[in-house]
Amino acid sequence: MADVNLLVAGAGGGIVAALRAQELGLSVAVIDANEHFLRANNTSMSTAMIPGAGSRFQREAGVEDSPATFAEDVRRKTKGRANPVVTEALSQISAPLVEWLADSLELPLELVTDFEYPGHTRHRCHTVPGRHGTILLGMLHRVARERGIDVIVPARLVTARHEGDVVIAVTEQPDGTREEISCDALVLATNGFGADPALIAEHTPEIAGAVYHGSEASRGDALRVGRTFDAAVDCIDAYQGHGALSLSGTLVGWATVMHGGFIVNTGGNRFADETQGYSEFAALELTQPDNRAFIIFDQRIHDACLAFEDFRQTKESGVLRQGNSVAELAERMGLPADRLEASFTEAAAGRLGGTDRYGRSRWGDVDLVAPFYGVEVRPALFHTQGGLSVDATARVLNGAGAPIAGLYAAGGAAVGISGRGADGYLAGNGLLAALGLAFIAAEDAGRRLLSRTDGQSAV
Numbered sequence: 001m002a003d004v005n006l007l008v009a010g011a012g013g014g015i016v017a018a019l020r021a022q023e024l025g026l027s028v029a030v031i032d033a034n035e036h037f038l039r040a041n042n043t044s045m046s047t048a049m050i051p052g053a054g055s056r057f058q059r060e061a062g063v064e065d066s067p068a069t070f071a072e073d074v075r076r077k078t079k080g081r082a083n084p085v086v087t088e089a090l091s092q093i094s095a096p097l098v099e100w101l102a103d104s105l106e107l108p109l110e111l112v113t114d115f116e117y118p119g120h121t122r123h124r125c126h127t128v129p130g131r132h133g134t135i136l137l138g139m140l141h142r143v144a145r146e147r148g149i150d151v152i153v154p155a156r157l158v159t160a161r162h163e164g165d166v167v168i169a170v171t172e173q174p175d176g177t178r179e180e181i182s183c184d185a186l187v188l189a190t191n192g193f194g195a196d197p198a199l200i201a202e203h204t205p206e207i208a209g210a211v212y213h214g215s216e217a218s219r220g221d222a223l224r225v226g227r228t229f230d231a232a233v234d235c236i237d238a239y240q241g242h243g244a245l246s247l248s249g250t251l252v253g254w255a256t257v258m259h260g261g262f263i264v265n266t267g268g269n270r271f272a273d274e275t276q277g278y279s280e281f282a283a284l285e286l287t288q289p290d291n292r293a294f295i296i297f298d299q300r301i302h303d304a305c306l307a308f309e310d311f312r313q314t315k316e317s318g319v320l321r322q323g324n325s326v327a328e329l330a331e332r333m334g335l336p337a338d339r340l341e342a343s344f345t346e347a348a349a350g351r352l353g354g355t356d357r358y359g360r361s362r363w364g365d366v367d368l369v370a371p372f373y374g375v376e377v378r379p380a381l382f383h384t385q386g387g388l389s390v391d392a393t394a395r396v397l398n399g400a401g402a403p404i405a406g407l408y409a410a411g412g413a414a415v416g417i418s419g420r421g422a423d424g425y426l427a428g429n430g431l432l433a434a435l436g437l438a439f440i441a442a443e444d445a446g447r448r449l450l451s452r453t454d455g456q457s458a459v
Contacts, residue, residue, distance in 0.1 A: 002166050004029045006445055009157040009169065009221075011204030012043030013411045013434025014189025015140050017442040018149050019105065023444035024118060026065055026147060027182065031171055033156035033190070033217040033448070034090045038141060039134055041215040042191050042383045042412065042430065046133035047253070047310060049112065049125040049428040050435060052098030053091055057111040057126060065122040067091035077426050078120040078419025079128060083234055087417045089392040090436045097127045097432075098438050107136075109450045114304065116362075117427035118277040123291050125428050132309035133431075155179070156217070160186060160225050160407075163454035167406045185445040186404045188396070189438060192412030193220030204239045204384065207422065209291065213245055213380040222413030226388045229407060230398045234415035238385035240425045241282030244295060244380075245380040248317035251310040254278040254376055254427075259304050260364040261297030262347050263377075268330065268339030273360040279425035281417075285379035285434065292331060294376050298344070298368040321374045329372045344368065382432060385418040393444035394437045406446065410437035 004174035006021045008014045018028040034040045052058070053070035070231045071091040074082050101107045112131075113123045128136050141151070155171040156204070172178050193199040193216045201208045223233065243263070244252040257263065257274045263281070264270055265288040272284045272354070285293045302320075305311040314320065323329025326344055330337035346356065348367055357359040387397050388409045395403035396414075409436030418424040 002182040002184045003061065004181070005184045005449055006187065006190055007031070007169055007181055008187045008443065010189030010191065010411070010413070011037045011151045012041035012137065012189065012191065014187055014438050015144055015174065016435045017187045017189065017438035019140070019144060019147070019437050020442035021446055022147060022149060022359065023104065024442065024450070026429065026449060027352045029152065030149060031152045031155040031157065033154055034215070035153040037151070037153065038137055040217070042218065044133045044137045045214060045382070046431050047131055047251070047308065048127045048133050048136040049431060050098055050127065051308060051432050052095045052126050052277035053122070053124050055095040055098045055126065057098070057109065058124060059112050061113060062121070063111070063123050065124050067094065069122060070094060070124065073119060073121050076428065078424030079403055079417035082417045082424060083415050085392050086390065088439060089453050090417055090432055091202050093433060093436050093440055097436050100439070105140065107139050114307070115255055117258070118275055118424045130309040131307060135309065157190060157221055157225060159228055161228065162405070165405070170221065184449050185408060186405070187441050188222040188225060188388065188409040188413040188414050189411050189434070190221040191215055191218040192387055193223060193339055194218045194381055194383050196220045198444065200381070203236045203386070206380045207239055207241055207286070209286055210241060210282055210379040210381045211245060213249070214360055214383045218383060218412060221312065222388055222409060226396060229396065229404045231396050231404060232389040232399050232401070233387060234389040235386035235418070235420055238416060238418045238424065239422055240381050240418065240430055241279045241383045241422045242380045243278050243281030243285050243293065244377050246314050246317065246319045247376055247378065248314065248318050248319045250314040252314050252377060253305055253308050253311045255300045255305050255308060255311070256295050256297045256301055258298070259301040260366060261295055261301050263345060264294050264296060264335065264340065264343050266335070266405055268335040270343050270358065273358040275360055275362045277423065277425060279316070282379035282381070283362040283422055291379060292376060294374050296374050298370070298372050300366065302373050307370055319375055322371050324371050326372065329374055333374045333376070383412050385416040385425065385430065387412060387413070387414045387416070394441035395444065408441035410434060410441055413437065
């Protein structure tokens with residue numbers, strides 16, 4: 001007999017698997033390599049945006065959406081390179097997931113309607129007040145504690161194996177001590193491999209020069225465990241970059257751009273369409289002199305972005321620069337005043353309509369008005385988006401395309417819905433894959449294990 005029905009390796013989005021499995025009547029346990037996981041994993045570092053296509057929150061706001069529309073947005077953004085099976089599964093589960101979080105876990109979710117995220121044709125991102133992953137993850141773990149689910153830390157999953165119908169997970173503590181936990185099903189939710197420079201250089205070399213801004217525990221553990229089961233991988237070169245990480249290590253946020261701001265290099269010049277997406281913009285910033293860039297905006301945008309905890313932290317860190325004129329802002333940021341002035345003029349012209357020389361057509365209809373703000377940013381890698389190949393029920397697939405008994409993957413441990421490279425990333429893709437695949441895994445494991453208990457086939 002196994003120690004637990006379901007073992008979850010990874011206490012970020014993977015905690016959803018434990019919560020849902022427990023609701024279904026399974027015994028659960030959660031392990032994590034980092035004892036500070038509440039602030040040190042990629043879920044906690046996110047902006048807590050969860051896409052939910054066709055949710056009741058959308059209907060109440062008069063937003064017409066559907067899983068099919070969401071899936072089409074994913075296909076368009078990824079140029080058809082996203083895994084179609086996972087795209088369909090996550091599109092379908094997105095609204096039920098959001099409503100389960102609100103109803104069963106009583107999370108105070110709200111629909112974000114104050115600006116459009118690149119690539120989404122509908123307002124479908126749901127979040128918690130403060131719009132920060134630490135808040136979301138704190139809420140999830142509060143519910144887990146109340147329901148008696150503990151997280152065993154620090155315990156890193158180093159390998160696993162089958163013994164009959166049971167999966168034996170081998171964990172390791174920092175001092176090298178190893179322990180074994182037997183389970184009927186194992187969910188790999190250890191995130192990707194962003195913290196392993198060698199794996200990044202091998203699989204995503206275009207972003208290898210960026211600052212890594214993710215969990216230090218994202219070292220490719222799921223890939224290594226998967227190899228012991230002959231697991232296949234998919235879209236392994238996919239990643240989420242970000243072009244708005246401040247020098248203080250806080251996230252400025254892309255709302256500054258989508259509300260009408262723009263980005264220049266050290267010469268004061270714009271160099272690309274800023275609205276194409278913050279993920280692919282990171283690689284573009286890497287091509288600029290000294291890998292430096294600056295986000296420019298005004299008081300209106302500044303005030304609108306205060307809804308984000310990330311932006312408030314950026315402001316509090318003291319890295320924002322303010323000027324009552326373009327010349328004054330340029331001086332305070334060390335930029336050529338004439339070139340920055342030309343970029344302002346270019347932005348003003350863009351608001352008159354049409355598409356500019358970089359392909360930007362979305363500016364909003366309000367000109368930037370003094371006082372102006374600027375903040376230096378650097379290109380960052382947040383997390384990888386490719387991983388173990390999974391089917392529609394989050395089961396890990398082997399090299400022959402068959403599901404591996406008792407093995408599931410979620411979040412960065414699994415293939416996501418961002419296609420290849422960086423330009424397929426849509427806001428919320430990572431968090432939806434983390435929470436959504438975890439939820440799907442729990443549902444499938446529950447169905448299979450409970451049917452086995454009833455004496456039926458659990459194939």
